Amino acid sequence: MKIKSQITFQAKDEAEALHVAGERLGRDAVLLSTQVMKVGGFLGFFRKTVLKVTAAILEEERKPETDTEKKERLAAFQKLLDIKKAIGSSAEGVSEGEKDLLDGQKIPSPASPLSGGGVYSPLPRKPSAEKEKDIPEELEDRTEISPRGRALAAEKPSFSFHSTGKLQQEVDEISQRLDRVLKRLETERYDPAPALPRNEGGDLVSRLLSVDVCEVHARSLVQKFRENPEGKDFVTWLGARISTAANNSWDALGGKRVMVVGPTGVGKTTTIAKLAAIHALWEKKNILLLTADTYRIAAVEQLRTYAKILGVPMDVIYEAQEIPEILAKHGEPDLVLLDTAGRSQRDTRRLEELRALYDVFLPDTVHLALPANMKYRDMLDVVERMGVVPLSHIIFTKLDETTTYGALLNILLDFARPASFFTMGQNVPNDIEVASGMRLAEMLLKNEGGTLRD
Template sequence: MKVKKYTAPNMAEAMKQIRAELGSDAVILNSKEVQTGGFLGFFKKRSIEVIAAVDQQSKRQQIPTIKQKQVKPPEVEQNKLKEKQILQNINPVVQKPSGELIKEINELKSILKKMPVGHAGTAPAYPAPIQIMQQLLLDQEVDLIIQESILNGLLEKWYVDGANASIDEVYSWLENDITKKMKDIPFGGISFSKKYINVVGPTGVGKTTTLAKIAADCVITHKKKVAFITTDTYRIAAIDQLKTYAKILNVPMEVCYTIDDFRKATQTFINYDLILIDTAGRNFRNKQYVEDLKQVIDFDNDIETYLVLSLTAKQRDMEDIYNQFSIIEIDKFIFTKADETSSYGAMLNMVNKYSKGVAYMTNGQNVPDDMLAMNPNIIAKTIIGVE
């Protein structure tokens, strides 16, 4: 693969140079405005710097065409047309991956790795279908490092496939690559391997409603004997809300103010299959709140802890929440309010950064509905918008 940098007064002139030297099979890797010349920082000229590449193994047959008389478009439109033709004429004939091809792909990936992703004017100009995937990942607020890794993988597949894959195929590649980013990490809802399920998180994320959904699923679907424990003694409304759910589901509930209360409650429910523990939602920036949990809940017991995060929150806030709660062993995430946002990349970001799977995702207030047990493929489909 031949890669070369060109500097010209404008894009039209750069395209002319590229076509003359590399031919119509060239692909634009990057373009940006630069300043050249000048004296002592003054009188600099604005130019266009373009990095282009061509597959030297491509031996496309030239089919003679009959020139037809046509109206010459205006200069601006003509320049756009030339650029579009160059980008669309990428169709190297690749019979099968070879050592030389892999070497060229690695060379291209090395170039792309040095280019910032997602910044206007500096992002590499990927082939059109991959540009669509790049924009999708940006819209979904997927971490830029994850984006770069995924896009380089897509680009490699694109050239190995012969640069003629359909948009549906590229979507399928993206789905598979996102799924692979979360492989070997435990996912899914309650497995009943632990008797106690503890739900923690900041205020307003929907912990109590989510706990009721889990309880309903365990009672109705799995026919389990379930009980509630709440340590949320800061809000009377929270206790009343959980009591209402307990009454509807016909399950018992205990309110615990101290760790002794908690231990007594565990003895009361010793013959139950599953104990679901609700905790107070308070300001997650107050580290003392997390410390207080240890004074009420016996984390040395047969317990599994889920951290509940709202998908409407900022990525940085989610990370701060995790860091505050990390003094407790977090087993999995629960993501709520999926129906209140159109951006789901945070799920991939959090799983990838902390190597913690997702137990459930909720997408509404209805109990016991509006909750999904999660796996990597569901997250991938949610991000790319596939039902």
Template sequence: MIKVEMGADAMILSSKKERRPGILGFFTKPVFEVTAALETKPAPRPNPYQEREEKMLSTREEFQNSMLGPIARELKALREKVDNLMNKPPEQPDFQAQAARAPAEPAAEKPVSMKNLPKEDMEELKKFLLNAVVAREKTAPAPYVFPRGDEAKEKIAVSAEQREDDSLISLTELSEELRSCGIEEEGVEILLEYIKPAAEQGEEKDELRYSLLEAFANLVKCTGPIKTKKGKPRVIALVGPTGVGKTTTTAKLAAMYAINKGANVALITTDNFRVGAFEQLKTYSKIMGVPLEIASSPKEMTKAIESHSDKDLIFIDTAGRSPKDQEKLDELKAFLESSPAIETHLCLAATTKDKDLYEIVKRFGILPISRLLFTKLDESESLGGIINAHMRSKLPLSYLTNGQMVPEDIVVATPRKLANLVMRENG
């Protein structure tokens, strides 16, 4: 397009890929901003007719009264036509020499015209014009011819090979980068397969990194924020191993909806084992002005949920359980199955080793888990384990927490945010 619009000599200086505003930026086509320029044109050639006129002015007085003055004027039109063909002014004839050869005439006598020009002078003029044309043909520069046929195909082939080599290098570098983020081989292959067509089209590494955001959108599934239901409460239970931050995360969610969004919220806890757990949540409930219930059995859980049926949201904080303690997991399962309205989020710490994440998700799989919620992103050096756990469990992601501040340090999980965090593009 640049060549067509600006000419064959136009050069592309830079290009970048951008997106128009849209839903998460994933459903809009990319646009390209290209900066191109033309080389500075050479200074225009001097006007040959102007040069000739200047030379003629210097000698006009010398031959104005000579017999060749009228002849020169009559030849002017002819010589201009010749100059147009030659695109270069011929050398000036030696008018003085011709004047010296011409016989002197009285000043009052009528000037000689082309018709009565002596034969030898006419032959001299013809010879001069012929030599000028031949000289111009010999010195005229050959016109530039653009590559055609095999030569053009060879250049295109070389360019295509270079682009292919560059794309392979970029894909290799990005694959190593994804592995260094902790993403296992299956996830790396899926992501690279998505951006491979763009690499084959010649996109540079930075552009391919941007395309990875779209690849993550196709790989990672998120539920979006919790939405309230009209006429009945939505019940959210947080479960997980000990020490992952369930109580703090429960307080963050309750504060987000009660304070920031004005929702009618209630809290329930089953954690009567950990010292100070109830007191911590009770302090948060007083600050937020929301009721707090304790459920020590599945029956009490059902009763507590029913007593707050007028609320918009009910958040349940459960006691941490070891994934190796099957008895405690079965007990927790009974609590969660006491009401079909309970939506269970499995809380996992981003600092947990990938192998341990696999075991935790597998053992907690006996519970009716519908979401994954990751905490402590600010304490982890690599976040690829989030992608791996999501791919293995096939469970969507709900929220991400990245600090202790309530309710600030929690965000809704989205593919773009997760991609930025995993690739360390946007901390």
């Protein structure tokens, strides 16, 4: 360790010393020494006893990491994820097992070489730039906006985005798309379309409906497939039309400043830690982790624990106005990942804070995390509330906790946003992968053995 900056001052006790050190040096300050001394008085009388304090910010001298050390970090990170899984998704903070891990308990080396799966073996697909964005005609912009849609946009308080009106237009576009979806669902509920005969694609429509794909999407997709199958089977054809962000994890992030938002319990913090592990340990990127989840002190410690194990810096944002100073302190990292509080989509006040964070952080991309086991209408509710910031990508989590994936396809088609990552299970790096259209199509329509679902 080396001293980055150092100060000496007087304090009446250790509590005041810690407070002063934190105010003058920041949250990373440590006390190097304290010495009791007497000061003031007159002719040797009435002198006060104080502490002479030396405080500093220490900086670790980073050495090139060996493959063995990298594997040890991975093993520690994996163990921490296993602990989190064992104590349940509702648990928060740092457990006793995690403390032991950080206090020097021996970390076993991985039993086998790291798998090449996950983000390093995405299934083949067409580059997203070449994909045709198939949005059903019912969702095209010429659809009339109902009073509900105008009210939805109006109920979001005005906010000054950092890039004139363009970003506000993106927010309004999400609101308008949402309104069209709600109108469509009402129509499907009260005026369902007649079933199609098998020779007109009725069997494919039925398969899609059985996995919770909306009827309008099911019919539109099957109609387009029948008009031009391109010599492919339906699963392959569908996979090529599902919008995804990129073919590799770095490009799927979409930029160097990434903000992750989502409802409570979706797994944002764990997902961010997995992304940090991949890019710090394998890609050798300089990563900075930030958290604005100051409503739960234990959540801050959870991310701090991840950061210590991965050997990456981490900082806490208490107010949006602190962001420029924090970023300046850490120089020019290759990637900044911002974790936000797991706000309920119904908590309007905290959603306003989310918009304030966005405007100061100036992210390149905003990834909305949605759990795959959430009901479709609940997903729509999340999009409505989280749409106070321009959502650019969608991360689907907990794919291992459901067997029907139609809601995922519905959301991608409804809002024309690409999927960036899929997460499932607790194995690194195989538990997070770059989103693949073919992968989602196969999960939708094929059984584990690779045969089509009935």
